[in-house]
Amino acid sequence: MVQKNKILTIAIQAGLLKSIYSGSKVVTSHEHALSWYFQVTPSPLSATYDVRLDYIVGKRPQVYVMTPLRLAKGKTKLPHVYDTEKQRLCLYYPDGHEWNSSMPLAKTIVPWIYEWLYYYEFWLSSGDWLGGGIHPPASKLKN
Template identity: 50%
Template sequence: MDFSKNGTGSVAVYVINQKLKIAKNRKTLPHVYDNETQKLCLFTPKKKEWNLRRTLIDYIIPWALEWLDFYEHWLISGEWLGGGHDEYATKND
């Protein structure tokens, strides 16, 4: 994984050393900003759940590990249980 803070006061997390697989009954990865770069969606910026005063070790890394745990379940079942946007839980895309 690559964790990078950018100039917008946010952080971006990418899976970089492995191409994530797609569940059999789906066409795209769940809860990512971009399927090609595998940029994970870990929080909602508009809700201000993250800011630069928070540490990566206390927030971003646990969120990334939790995302990967939900991903493993999704890979088997095709159902995203990670919350966030409702369309990821039920939409067959």
């Protein structure tokens, strides 16, 4: 018998985020959506970044860095983002089945945010994105 993955509720996602990342703030607008505000310091020598994660059950999480990000010398846009102006991060390939609603945000998306910012800081000094990944064309992006 094949067992289907169970979608985690907003209450479970919010509880995990609050319990694992103390000092963060979860705002739920209704039983199917949350916004999570927290600070990320990707390494002991890193800057601290204010981040917002928006999530609606059944949709892909959207992650924004609220702290203005600088561009590497000679670059005109941020690497590996959906939107440079909004600073919406690309953390995984949507068609690659790397994330789904049965997975805890706190144990998947949040560590990926730390990793993205870690590689962003390398990019600032080198101008080369070493974080890997692929980015779908804008026409294939879905909310």
